[in-house]
Amino acid sequence: MNSRNSAAEEQDLLCAVALNAMLPLANERTLQSAYYILRGRKANQTLQDVHLYTLYPYYRMFSRFPREDWEKIVSTLFQAGWILPVDAGGTNSKPTFTFSDTGLEHAKHTYKKYRFDRWFAPFTQSDLAERIEPFWSRLHLMVQTISQMKHGDLGFIPVVSDKTTQRWVKNQLADAAMRNAWKQQLSDELYRLWEPLDESVQELLFCQLSGAGQVGKTMGQVAEIRQTSRSYLTLQFRYGLAASIQTLLAESNHYPFLSKLVTESHKLDPRLTESAARTYTLLQTGCDKKEIAKKRQMKESTIEDHLVEIALRCPEWDMTTYLPNELAKEIVETSERLDTSRLRLIKDQLEASVTYLQIRLALARATRGTK
Numbered sequence: 020m021n022s023r024n025s026a027a028e029e030q031d032l033l034c035a036v037a038l039n040a041m042l043p044l045a046n047e048r049t050l051q052s053a054y055y056i057l058r059g060r061k062a063n064q065t066l067q068d069v070h071l072y073t074l075y076p077y078y079r080m081f082s083r084f085p086r087e088d089w090e091k092i093v094s095t096l097f098q099a100g101w102i103l104p105v106d107a108g109g110t111n112s113k114p115t116f117t118f119s120d121t122g123l124e125h126a127k128h129t130y131k132k133y134r135f136d137r138w139f140a141p142f143t144q145s146d147l148a149e150r151i152e153p154f155w156s157r158l159h160l161m162v163q164t165i166s167q168m169k170h171g172d173l174g175f176i177p178v179v180s181d182k183t184t185q186r187w188v189k190n191q192l193a194d195a196a197m198r199n200a201w202k203q204q205l206s207d208e209l210y211r212l213w214e215p216l217d218e219s220v221q222e223l224l225f226c227q228l229s230g231a232g233q234v235g236k237t238m239g240q241v242a243e244i245r246q247t248s249r250s251y252l253t254l255q256f257r258y259g260l261a262a263s264i265q266t267l268l269a270e271s272n273h274y275p276f277l278s279k280l281v282t283e284s285h286k287l288d289p290r291l292t293e294s295a296a297r298t299y300t301l302l303q304t305g306c307d308k309k310e311i312a313k314k315r316q317m318k319e320s321t322i323e324d325h326l327v328e329i330a331l332r333c334p335e336w337d338m339t340t341y342l343p344n345e346l347a348k349e350i351v352e353t354s355e356r357l358d359t360s361r362l363r364l365i366k367d368q369l370e371a372s373v374t375y376l377q378i379r380l381a382l383a384r385a386t387r388g389t390k
Contacts, residue, residue, distance in 0.1 A: 029248045035129030043072035063324035076139035079148040138254040141261035156184040157280045166230030208277045220259040290332040298325035330383035342380045350381035
């Protein structure tokens with residue numbers, strides 16, 4: 020495959036990803052919403068969209084996706100006639116988009132062509148995407164460090180420059196007994212963990228690892244060797260790591276050392292972003308949102324964002340203080356009747372006293388309940 024064909028395949032793959040991410044957002048959200056999801060924006064609206072429209076596989080798929088590249092893809096989709104603009108319906112509405120029949124067909128075709136059902140399978144919740152990068156960083160540096168130790172060469176340059184990751188690995192290996200245990204168990208656990216994966220995915224993961232006498236390949240180098248799209252390899256890479264994380268969380272007793280890569284020593288709830296987790300801790304002591312905002316020196320609107328995230332990710336939280344059950348039911352029924360998740364449209368059909376926070380909480384919890 021020459022460079023021109025490779026670039027064409029890359030563009031086709033990215034258009035396929037964009038189209039399929041946009042499908043449930045049509046007539047509901049802006050095109051920018053899909054971009055924020057693919058980038059992995061941590062804003063609460065983005066997190067809620069991921070849950071509302073079941074877009075977990077797309078969240079943080081391309082965390083370094085340049086905006087200019089996104090604009091080119093959107094332009095391509097419009098020029099091909101696969102998506103069409105929809106003007107804003109009112110002064111407070113934002114322009115959205117819709118799909119043509121050919122656009123729907125192309126999205127369906129490319130979903131099958133690129134085996135999205137396979138590569139997306141592990142992504143059943145948004146926090147899994149957030150675990151991938153720290154998991155890979157810890158694993159990559161641990162493999163390199165153990166390899167160098169076995170060869171008696173500690174004068175190496177770490178493949179991971181992140182200081183938090185470096186401290187984590189250093190702490191794991193600080194004790195002589197733990198160092199020896201890691202040396203003995205790492206390779207065995209890693210081979211067992213990756214054995215069930217497709218052979219091509221196993222090779223993709225292993226060839227990027229560095230160690231004594233071996234420099235891991237970059238994704239670009241692997242793409243050139245395999246004559247395939249770099250972004251397509253990224254889908255397979257994420258699949259392999261997400262499947263690994265799921266296994267380690269579910270079967271930690273079978274992987275006593277590798278499971279340490281996905282567990283946190285701090286007492287904050289790992290399901291939440293750090294700031295929302297701190298809010299949740301205060302909620303559990305009986306503080307209301309005003310008190311939490313004062314204690315944390317934050318805007319009340321920020322604490323409300325945290326409440327929505329907690330509703331999304333912590334089903335055990337009792338939110339009746341903020342949203343009575345009957346009102347929650349009414350909000351969800353209104354959303355279903357209108358066939359929309361747009362807050363303004365839903366609010367216009369409810370009593371004036373109903374707040375946007377209450378609508379967001381109701382939709383968040385309803386979304387949890389359907390998964």
